[in-house]
Amino acid sequence: MHDMSAHAAEHHAPTSFIRQHVFSLDHKVIGKQYYGLALVAVLVGMVLSWLMRIHLAWTNYPIPGLHLLSANGAPGNVMTPEYYLQLMTMHATIMVFFVLTTAPFAAFGNYFLPIQVGAEDMPFPHFNMMSFWVTFVGFLVLMSSFFVSDGPTLGGWTQYAPLSAIGSASGPGQGTGVVLWAAAICIFCIGQLLGSLNFITTTLDMRTKGMSMWRLPLSAWAWFITSVMGLTAFAVLMPATILLILDHVAGTSFFVPSGLVLNDQLQPHSGGSTLLWQHLFWFFGHPEVYIAIVPGMGIVSHILVTNMRRPMLSHRVLVYSMGALAVLSYMVYGHHMFVSGMNPVSSLAFSFPTLIITIPSTIIVLIWMGSIYGSKLRINTASLFALGFVSMFISGGVSGFFLAQPSIDIMLHATYFVVGHFHLVMAVAAIFGIFGGTYFWFPKMFGRMMNETLGKVHFWLTFVGTYCIFMPFHYLGIAGNVRRYQAFVDDYLQPLIPVHRFITIAALLTGAAQLIFLYNLFHSRFWGKPATDNPWEATSLEWSTPTTPPPHNNFGDKLPEVFHDPYQYGVESSTGDYVMQASPEKVKSAHDEA
């Protein structure tokens, strides 16, 4: 190949500030940029949830400064019903897309997937850079809807048609707001498709010598499986958002039925299918919740194995189960539509795979618990958050058994039971995965340790606080408390308001506890105790880089060669009870599966 020499000299570290920190091609910088974006997004999303919670608990109580956010939405600092729905929509959109997808998948995956497979970088660094900046633009477009005249959309993160498709007649924010929302999501999809392209090719083509697929750590497997899901899911959502935008700006009728009368006005659309949007959206939407949770599963497994000092009961079954989740996630999406007026036979057809998908989830949980049982788990902040993830996933997962059955779901679907279910099993569990990953990998990313005492305080406050917030939701749901209401004025809902006040106070306190995390994060970044190359005595390749943080090309002048399965703990070697993947040392291994 006559062009090789030109490429051989390419991988020098950049020197200009712009190339180093802004438009960087280095997967590590891009990973940190994604992390930063997710951190900003999660703070915005959390503040929005506070505002909603305060309004729910003390309806019509003026929230100081709220009119600064929106003069129309909060006259006299009191939230209007429409503004409540606008905040709810933005909270969900920001959290699902820009936190739960970016942090565990794009941020940690970008930073650690190439290192864990033993590569110098991702195969398409320009696409990788574009992936972040496109996502960033998507975030800006979404946030810009706060600043248009009637504010962001109020249609919920699912943006059900026809209300999402007929313009401002259906409420404030339903005109420009929806267009900005759909444009932001469309842009986001492009960013994530570029990211998935890199993740898949990195895993398939960039593995170093000796790194077979079965020698990949569980976190790398999780990112790989997630990227395959992302590739198919975002490729379906993107055309759906384009059709939605066309219904708005070009007057087409993809999603708006004929004869729709709104505010005494006959809408000019004809013949569209409202269910079509739901089908397209949920074909993306259900895999999306696994896109949020599977990387967390991988990260948590990685942390647990390292701290248990022994491999999982079965590495392979765990990987197969994550793969089964990915495949099944496309076959269950109809369970979001049990109450949509869909044919009951279809409901039944979607109910079976929904119940079946609990099997791989249960297998994963049992492998975690069986592996932890009897192990001398090292308790540190990372392993505590990993345990917290397992706890949240079980608590939230159990309610999934109820909701999988159409007959029960019809009663619970529009209540807080569902809010409790998905927040625990998907949202908070994934957040615990992000926290665990942060405490675990921070030493490698920044060369300094985070403060363990502060970390443990942060864990316990967050763990207890989270249960205080989300467990009562199940109770509210069974009591018939409908969701998406901005105030509870019905007689049967009035007695439940004290529960809402309890939840709001818990949410404010748990949110405040995150200041400890922020302080720990920034303080440790500059003044933390310097970290060694391998502080957790772990085995995978990210801990065998020549320096900490890793150099520009990850492994210095020679790529590592892999000699072992990923988790060789509980062996006798010169380093102690473990042998690193890149160490040629021969040890007797009781756990060698591959």
Next chain:
Amino acid sequence: MATTVPEPPKIEERRDPSGIGIDSGNGGRRNLVPAGGDLRSVKDYAPPPASTGIWVVLASITMTFAAFTSALIVRQGSALDWRHLSLPRILFFNTLLLLASSITLEVARRQVGSFMSGRRDAVAHPARWLYLTLFLGLLFVAGQYVAWLQLRAQGLFLATNPNSSFFYVLTAAHALHVLGGLGGLMRVISRFNRSILRKSTLDATSLYWHFMDVLWVYLLLLLWIKL
């Protein structure tokens, strides 16, 4: 009588040359010579990422058009306003153009291939066929534009009826992807002229181009049957 069965010759275990075998590592590389490492030994391990990456790209494009197709089918099923739409004749001419461009690209790929592998005397102007492909591709996009003009002349706009909506959306989405392919072709030509073209880039680009071809034939059939 004792017979001697000759021992069959030992077959050496060979690595899967595709390099994505489940049990082989691939020697992580990015078309780089790892310092202290030998390029040749690394080359043996992995396929160039572009040849895997292009399949990933095609998979995601397939999903996108599958979504459009299912939208069309569901929309047709729910509609009382489905009208017949006769496709502009020029589409069939455009189809021939695109098919021809695939053939010229294949010729170009072979010629550039033999040019790059050293047989420079046999091929005088390998880039000529690339330019021809580029020209045919541009002509196709221009032809699609003419088709839109013809529809417009009939008074069929994007929002006139669901048939015209789907016609414009599907053809425009395809044309955008073809424009992306044209960008890829220009990149191939520019890299070839600067002698830094990689075989894998050329192969990936032509795979994408042929895929656009197949996709267009599929869309044409879909539009012809459904509209």
